[in-house]
Amino acid sequence: MRIEINARNYRVSDRLREIIDKKMEKFSRYFEDDAKAVVTLREVGKDKYAMEITIFFGGNMVRSEVVSDNMYNNIDIALPKIEGQIRKHRTKLGKKIKQTAIDEASIYEPQPAQEKKRELVRTKTLDLKKISVEEALEEMELVDHDFYIFLNEKTGKVNVVYRRTDGNAGLLDLSYAG
Numbered sequence: 001m002r003i004e005i006n007a008r009n010y011r012v013s014d015r016l017r018e019i020i021d022k023k024m025e026k027f028s029r030y031f032e033d034d035a036k037a038v039v040t041l042r043e044v045g046k047d048k049y050a051m052e053i054t055i056f057f058g059g060n061m062v063r064s065e066v067v068s069d070n071m072y073n074n075i076d077i078a079l080p081k082i083e084g085q086i087r088k089h090r091t092k093l094g095k096k097i098k099q100t101a102i103d104e105a106s107i108y109e110p111q112p113a114q115e116k117k118r119e120l121v122r123t124k125t126l127d128l129k130k131i132s133v134e135e136a137l138e139e140m141e142l143v144d145h146d147f148y149i150f151l152n153e154k155t156g157k158v159n160v161v162y163r164r165t166d167g168n169a170g171l172l173d174l175s176y177a178g
Helices: 015-028 069-087 090-096 100-104 133-143
Strands: 002-008 035-043 046-056 060-068 149-151 159-162 169-173
Touching: 015 069, 046 069, 060 069, 090 169, 100 133, 133 149, 133 159, 133 169
Parallel strands: 002 035
Antiparallel strands: 035 046, 046 060, 149 159, 159 169
């Protein structure tokens, strides 16, 4: 597995780089050699640091993002989350991960079972408005949600604007698979 470490507004020490490489290399047992891990480190505020880990493999990906006051703590929080995703979704991921790796013991100690099974508790029906992206951002602020679904007046497709953790906005431009 190839490991790429990127930094934004953050200087990566050699020691941290060495620790990330060592701990990420343990994930090689789950993936074939063509897998790629991208670790992005950034400062997100005064004494707050974010670590985003994305592993690309066989057309799929798993991702974890954590924020804390210490980058060394971040890696110890993010990696068990990634491993949990891999183990939880192993049937969905199928042959895209090494099957023998799942049978082995976990790389990390299992986290206490605090996961509650999600259930659908409410259904809403929405009337999609044909509006611009800018208008959708305004509507999202007006309804005080983290996202807003709309019909893009330029493309005629369903889009979603959402509030990112960095305070900016994102746009999901949906394509329809057949």
